[in-house]
Amino acid sequence: MPKGADRNTAADKPLVRKTSLLVSNECGLHIRAAAMLVRLAEAIDARLTIACGRQRVNGKSIMSLLTLGAAKGMFVHAVAEGPEAHQMIQAIKELFAEGFYEKAESQFKISPQPGPPNHGSAHTMENGVIHGILDRVGIAPPGTAPARPR
Numbered sequence: 001m002p003k004g005a006d007r008n009t010a011a012d013k014p015l016v017r018k019t020s021l022l023v024s025n026e027c028g029l030h031i032r033a034a035a036m037l038v039r040l041a042e043a044i045d046a047r048l049t050i051a052c053g054r055q056r057v058n059g060k061s062i063m064s065l066l067t068l069g070a071a072k073g074m075f076v077h078a079v080a081e082g083p084e085a086h087q088m089i090q091a092i093k094e095l096f097a098e099g100f101y102e103k104a105e106s107q108f109k110i111s112p113q114p115g116p117p118n119h120g121s122a123h124t125m126e127n128g129v130i131h132g133i134l135d136r137v138g139i140a141p142p143g144t145a146p147a148r149p150r
Helices: 031-042 062-066 085-097
Strands: 016-022 047-052 055-058 075-081 124-126 129-131
Touching: 016 085, 031 062, 031 085, 055 062, 075 085
Parallel strands: none
Antiparallel strands: 016 075, 047 055, 047 075, 124 129
């Protein structure tokens, strides 16, 4: 074996970049945000691993990202490895910094309490607040449950 044939050179080692990211969007790393991250990551020639707590997952898999349960205010750690590792880290830093381009406040607010009785429709909307939608499935407000046949 020639001298140095089994040694790795700097050119043989993949480029690795790491960063920590704050989840700042209201809904955390939910399906839409995970899909955006995967779409971005798939376009870049580098492997991406995302970690939250002790769990590490493939950053190019929506389902894997969802298992992290990364909520608003939590930190995730990203490791990019490959020829475009630097570009990967820069792109995901921007995505996280912009809160996945979600608006800070939703256009509509859902009221957890039912509004006044409404004839002909299940809900009403007043001043951007939807009334008449319950916060628990299967529970009707008093006096609105259909009468049971006798």
